Amino acid sequence: MNETRPVFYISDGTGITAETIGHSLLTQFNGTDFIAERISFVDSVERAEDAVERIKAAAELHAVRPVVINSCMDSEVGEALAKSGALMLDVFAPFIEPLERELGRSRMRQVGRAHAIVDFDTYHRRINAMNYALTHDDGIAIDYNDADVILVAVSRAGKTPSCVYLALQYGVRAANYPLTEEDLEHDRLPERLRKFRDKLFGLTIDPHRLQQIRQERRPDSHYAKLETCKREVAAAEALFRAERIPTLSTTNTSIEEIASKVMTTLRINREMF
Numbered sequence: 001m002n003e004t005r006p007v008f009y010i011s012d013g014t015g016i017t018a019e020t021i022g023h024s025l026l027t028q029f030n031g032t033d034f035i036a037e038r039i040s041f042v043d044s045v046e047r048a049e050d051a052v053e054r055i056k057a058a059a060e061l062h063a064v065r066p067v068v069i070n071s072c073m074d075s076e077v078g079e080a081l082a083k084s085g086a087l088m089l090d091v092f093a094p095f096i097e098p099l100e101r102e103l104g105r106s107r108m109r110q111v112g113r114a115h116a117i118v119d120f121d122t123y124h125r126r127i128n129a130m131n132y133a134l135t136h137d138d139g140i141a142i143d144y145n146d147a148d149v150i151l152v153a154v155s156r157a158g159k160t161p162s163c164v165y166l167a168l169q170y171g172v173r174a175a176n177y178p179l180t181e182e183d184l185e186h187d188r189l190p191e192r193l194r195k196f197r198d199k200l201f202g203l204t205i206d207p208h209r210l211q212q213i214r215q216e217r218r219p220d221s222h223y224a225k226l227e228t229c230k231r232e233v234a235a236a237e238a239l240f241r242a243e244r245i246p247t248l249s250t251t252n253t254s255i256e257e258i259a260s261k262v263m264t265t266l267r268i269n270r271e272m273f
Contacts, residue, residue: 004064005064006036006037006058006059006062007026007037008051008055008086009036009069009071010081011040011041011072012042012073012074018070022036022069035062037054042077045076048072051084052081055081059085066087069091071091071092126170133163136175138159138160139176139178142177147175149166149268151175152179155179155214157205157250158205159177162250165255165258166262169259177192179236189243200245201248201266202240203248203250203258204250205251207233211225211226
Protein backbone atom coordinates (compact mmCIF):
# COMPACT_ATOMS: atom_id res chain seq x y z
CA MET A 1 0.00 0.00 0.00
CA ASN A 2 1.34 3.42 -0.97
CA GLU A 3 2.18 6.05 1.62
CA THR A 4 -0.03 9.14 1.59
CA ARG A 5 1.87 12.42 1.85
CA PRO A 6 0.27 15.89 1.94
CA VAL A 7 1.97 18.51 -0.22
CA PHE A 8 1.38 22.25 -0.08
CA TYR A 9 2.32 24.64 -2.88
CA ILE A 10 2.60 28.01 -1.17
CA SER A 11 3.22 31.33 -2.89
CA ASP A 12 2.87 35.06 -2.41
CA GLY A 13 1.35 35.08 -5.91
CA THR A 14 -0.79 32.64 -7.82
CA GLY A 15 1.28 29.59 -6.90
CA ILE A 16 1.60 28.45 -10.51
CA THR A 17 5.40 28.46 -10.41
CA ALA A 18 5.58 26.48 -7.16
CA GLU A 19 3.00 23.99 -8.39
CA THR A 20 4.62 23.50 -11.79
CA ILE A 21 8.09 22.90 -10.35
CA GLY A 22 6.77 20.84 -7.46
CA HIS A 23 4.67 18.62 -9.70
CA SER A 24 7.68 17.95 -11.92
CA LEU A 25 9.69 16.91 -8.87
CA LEU A 26 7.03 14.68 -7.35
CA THR A 27 6.43 12.74 -10.56
CA GLN A 28 9.94 11.32 -10.09
CA PHE A 29 8.81 9.33 -7.05
CA ASN A 30 6.72 6.16 -7.09
CA GLY A 31 5.16 4.48 -4.10
CA THR A 32 3.68 7.64 -2.59
CA ASP A 33 0.23 9.11 -3.09
CA PHE A 34 0.66 12.88 -2.91
CA ILE A 35 -2.35 14.92 -1.80
CA ALA A 36 -1.64 18.40 -3.13
CA GLU A 37 -3.12 21.72 -2.12
CA ARG A 38 -2.22 25.15 -3.45
CA ILE A 39 -2.30 28.12 -1.05
CA SER A 40 -1.96 31.35 -3.00
CA PHE A 41 -1.26 34.99 -2.05
CA VAL A 42 0.52 34.23 1.22
CA ASP A 43 2.06 37.71 1.31
CA SER A 44 2.11 38.43 5.05
CA VAL A 45 3.13 36.72 8.27
CA GLU A 46 -0.53 36.56 9.28
CA ARG A 47 -1.46 34.63 6.14
CA ALA A 48 1.56 32.41 6.64
CA GLU A 49 0.35 31.59 10.15
CA ASP A 50 -3.05 30.63 8.72
CA ALA A 51 -1.28 28.34 6.25
CA VAL A 52 0.74 26.81 9.11
CA GLU A 53 -2.48 25.75 10.83
CA ARG A 54 -3.64 23.95 7.69
CA ILE A 55 -0.27 22.25 7.30
CA LYS A 56 -0.27 21.09 10.94
CA ALA A 57 -3.82 19.78 10.58
CA ALA A 58 -2.77 17.72 7.54
CA ALA A 59 0.24 16.37 9.46
CA GLU A 60 -2.02 15.24 12.29
CA LEU A 61 -4.62 13.74 9.95
CA HIS A 62 -2.15 11.67 7.94
CA ALA A 63 0.38 11.11 10.73
CA VAL A 64 3.23 12.09 8.44
CA ARG A 65 5.40 15.15 7.83
CA PRO A 66 3.96 17.29 5.02
CA VAL A 67 6.02 18.75 2.20
CA VAL A 68 5.86 22.50 1.53
CA ILE A 69 7.06 23.77 -1.86
CA ASN A 70 7.42 27.48 -1.36
CA SER A 71 7.95 30.38 -3.76
CA CYS A 72 7.37 33.25 -1.28
CA MET A 73 9.91 36.09 -1.56
CA ASP A 74 9.60 37.56 1.93
CA SER A 75 12.06 35.88 4.33
CA GLU A 76 9.76 36.57 7.31
CA VAL A 77 6.96 34.71 5.57
CA GLY A 78 9.33 31.82 4.91
CA GLU A 79 10.41 31.72 8.55
CA ALA A 80 6.78 31.69 9.68
CA LEU A 81 5.98 28.79 7.33
CA ALA A 82 8.95 26.83 8.65
CA LYS A 83 7.29 26.72 12.08
CA SER A 84 4.83 24.21 10.60
CA GLY A 85 7.47 21.51 10.97
CA ALA A 86 7.03 20.51 7.33
CA LEU A 87 9.83 19.73 4.93
CA MET A 88 10.46 23.16 3.39
CA LEU A 89 11.56 23.37 -0.24
CA ASP A 90 12.23 26.88 -1.56
CA VAL A 91 11.99 26.69 -5.36
CA PHE A 92 14.27 29.73 -5.85
CA ALA A 93 16.92 29.05 -3.19
CA PRO A 94 19.25 26.79 -5.25
CA PHE A 95 19.53 29.41 -7.99
CA ILE A 96 19.47 32.83 -6.32
CA GLU A 97 22.90 32.84 -4.67
CA PRO A 98 24.82 31.65 -7.77
CA LEU A 99 22.98 34.23 -9.89
CA GLU A 100 23.62 37.05 -7.40
CA ARG A 101 27.30 36.10 -7.34
CA GLU A 102 27.54 35.92 -11.13
CA LEU A 103 25.59 39.12 -11.83
CA GLY A 104 27.09 41.10 -8.98
CA ARG A 105 23.76 42.29 -7.65
CA SER A 106 21.06 41.15 -5.24
CA ARG A 107 17.69 39.93 -6.35
CA MET A 108 14.59 42.13 -6.20
CA ARG A 109 12.36 40.80 -3.41
CA GLN A 110 9.17 41.96 -5.10
CA VAL A 111 6.04 39.98 -4.37
CA GLY A 112 4.37 38.50 -7.45
CA ARG A 113 7.06 39.65 -9.86
CA ALA A 114 7.31 36.21 -11.48
CA HIS A 115 3.84 36.68 -12.98
CA ALA A 116 3.82 40.44 -13.44
CA ILE A 117 3.09 41.94 -16.84
CA VAL A 118 6.48 43.35 -17.79
CA ASP A 119 6.09 43.44 -21.56
CA PHE A 120 2.72 44.51 -22.92
CA ASP A 121 3.57 43.43 -26.47
CA THR A 122 4.14 39.82 -25.42
CA TYR A 123 1.12 40.00 -23.11
CA HIS A 124 -1.15 41.08 -25.97
CA ARG A 125 0.32 38.41 -28.22
CA ARG A 126 -0.60 35.83 -25.61
CA ILE A 127 -4.18 37.15 -25.35
CA ASN A 128 -4.55 37.24 -29.13
CA ALA A 129 -3.24 33.68 -29.35
CA MET A 130 -5.77 32.59 -26.75
CA ASN A 131 -8.60 34.17 -28.72
CA TYR A 132 -7.29 32.43 -31.83
CA ALA A 133 -7.26 29.04 -30.08
CA LEU A 134 -10.85 29.48 -28.91
CA THR A 135 -12.18 30.56 -32.30
CA HIS A 136 -10.33 27.72 -34.05
CA ASP A 137 -11.26 24.97 -31.63
CA ASP A 138 -12.58 21.68 -33.01
CA GLY A 139 -12.91 23.00 -36.54
CA ILE A 140 -15.14 25.96 -35.59
CA ALA A 141 -13.16 28.15 -37.98
CA ILE A 142 -11.01 26.71 -40.73
CA ASP A 143 -9.14 29.79 -41.97
CA TYR A 144 -5.75 28.47 -40.92
CA ASN A 145 -3.57 30.97 -42.79
CA ASP A 146 -2.46 32.68 -39.57
CA ALA A 147 -2.00 29.48 -37.57
CA ASP A 148 1.42 28.54 -36.20
CA VAL A 149 0.28 24.94 -35.70
CA ILE A 150 -2.81 22.82 -36.36
CA LEU A 151 -3.26 19.86 -34.03
CA VAL A 152 -5.07 16.97 -35.68
CA ALA A 153 -6.62 14.07 -33.77
CA VAL A 154 -9.77 12.12 -33.05
CA SER A 155 -12.21 13.58 -30.55
CA ARG A 156 -11.00 13.78 -26.91
CA ALA A 157 -7.34 13.02 -27.64
CA GLY A 158 -6.10 16.24 -26.02
CA LYS A 159 -6.26 18.81 -28.80
CA THR A 160 -8.03 21.65 -26.97
CA PRO A 161 -5.99 21.74 -23.73
CA SER A 162 -2.79 21.54 -25.76
CA CYS A 163 -3.85 24.50 -27.91
CA VAL A 164 -4.83 26.54 -24.86
CA TYR A 165 -1.51 25.82 -23.17
CA LEU A 166 0.47 26.77 -26.27
CA ALA A 167 -1.46 30.04 -26.48
CA LEU A 168 -1.26 31.03 -22.82
CA GLN A 169 2.31 29.94 -22.20
CA TYR A 170 4.00 30.83 -25.47
CA GLY A 171 1.67 33.05 -27.48
CA VAL A 172 1.45 30.37 -30.19
CA ARG A 173 -1.57 30.57 -32.51
CA ALA A 174 -2.75 26.98 -32.25
CA ALA A 175 -5.80 25.65 -34.08
CA ASN A 176 -7.13 22.13 -33.93
CA TYR A 177 -8.99 19.90 -36.32
CA PRO A 178 -11.09 16.91 -35.18
CA LEU A 179 -10.93 13.90 -37.48
CA THR A 180 -14.49 12.80 -38.22
CA GLU A 181 -15.65 9.33 -39.23
CA GLU A 182 -15.88 10.61 -42.81
CA ASP A 183 -12.27 11.83 -42.67
CA LEU A 184 -11.12 8.47 -41.32
CA GLU A 185 -12.65 6.54 -44.20
CA HIS A 186 -9.70 7.62 -46.34
CA ASP A 187 -5.95 7.31 -45.82
CA ARG A 188 -5.29 10.86 -46.97
CA LEU A 189 -5.64 14.30 -45.45
CA PRO A 190 -8.98 16.09 -45.62
CA GLU A 191 -8.99 18.58 -48.48
CA ARG A 192 -9.13 21.63 -46.20
CA LEU A 193 -5.88 20.61 -44.47
CA ARG A 194 -3.71 19.77 -47.43
CA LYS A 195 -2.31 23.21 -48.14
CA PHE A 196 -1.39 23.57 -44.47
CA ARG A 197 0.45 20.25 -44.12
CA ASP A 198 3.67 21.93 -42.89
CA LYS A 199 1.68 23.24 -39.90
CA LEU A 200 0.13 19.89 -38.97
CA PHE A 201 0.95 17.84 -35.90
CA GLY A 202 -0.93 14.66 -35.05
CA LEU A 203 -1.99 13.56 -31.57
CA THR A 204 -2.91 9.98 -30.77
CA ILE A 205 -3.93 8.15 -27.61
CA ASP A 206 -4.33 4.64 -26.24
CA PRO A 207 -7.85 3.43 -27.16
CA HIS A 208 -8.56 2.21 -23.63
CA ARG A 209 -7.71 5.60 -22.18
CA LEU A 210 -9.79 7.28 -24.89
CA GLN A 211 -12.73 5.05 -24.02
CA GLN A 212 -12.50 6.11 -20.35
CA ILE A 213 -12.51 9.80 -21.30
CA ARG A 214 -15.41 9.44 -23.72
CA GLN A 215 -17.38 7.34 -21.26
CA GLU A 216 -17.25 10.23 -18.77
CA ARG A 217 -18.51 12.61 -21.43
CA ARG A 218 -21.18 10.43 -23.09
CA PRO A 219 -21.81 7.31 -20.97
CA ASP A 220 -22.72 4.09 -22.79
CA SER A 221 -22.84 5.75 -26.21
CA HIS A 222 -21.57 4.40 -29.52
CA TYR A 223 -19.05 7.24 -29.34
CA ALA A 224 -17.63 5.81 -26.09
CA LYS A 225 -17.50 2.13 -27.07
CA LEU A 226 -14.04 0.58 -26.97
CA GLU A 227 -14.42 -0.80 -30.49
CA THR A 228 -15.22 2.69 -31.78
CA CYS A 229 -12.17 4.09 -30.04
CA LYS A 230 -9.90 1.33 -31.36
CA ARG A 231 -11.14 1.80 -34.91
CA GLU A 232 -10.78 5.60 -34.88
CA VAL A 233 -7.31 5.59 -33.32
CA ALA A 234 -6.05 2.95 -35.75
CA ALA A 235 -7.43 4.88 -38.73
CA ALA A 236 -5.95 8.17 -37.50
CA GLU A 237 -2.52 6.62 -36.95
CA ALA A 238 -2.63 5.05 -40.41
CA LEU A 239 -3.46 8.47 -41.88
CA PHE A 240 -0.57 10.12 -40.04
CA ARG A 241 1.84 7.47 -41.28
CA ALA A 242 0.62 7.69 -44.86
CA GLU A 243 0.91 11.47 -44.90
CA ARG A 244 4.13 11.53 -42.82
CA ILE A 245 2.60 13.81 -40.21
CA PRO A 246 4.68 14.06 -37.00
CA THR A 247 2.76 12.39 -34.20
CA LEU A 248 2.83 12.09 -30.41
CA SER A 249 0.79 9.95 -28.02
CA THR A 250 -0.89 11.96 -25.26
CA THR A 251 -1.66 8.88 -23.13
CA ASN A 252 1.15 9.34 -20.60
CA THR A 253 2.49 12.68 -21.75
CA SER A 254 2.12 15.92 -19.80
CA ILE A 255 0.74 19.00 -21.50
CA GLU A 256 4.13 20.69 -21.03
CA GLU A 257 5.82 17.84 -22.89
CA ILE A 258 3.24 17.95 -25.67
CA ALA A 259 3.79 21.67 -26.18
CA SER A 260 7.57 21.30 -26.15
CA LYS A 261 7.49 18.46 -28.68
CA VAL A 262 5.15 20.36 -31.00
CA MET A 263 7.26 23.51 -30.93
CA THR A 264 10.55 21.66 -31.39
CA THR A 265 9.27 19.51 -34.24
CA LEU A 266 7.69 22.41 -36.14
CA ARG A 267 10.53 24.78 -35.22
CA ILE A 268 8.30 27.32 -33.55
CA ASN A 269 10.35 29.77 -31.53
CA ARG A 270 8.61 31.70 -28.76
CA GLU A 271 9.86 33.13 -25.50
CA MET A 272 8.23 31.72 -22.40
CA PHE A 273 5.96 34.09 -20.47
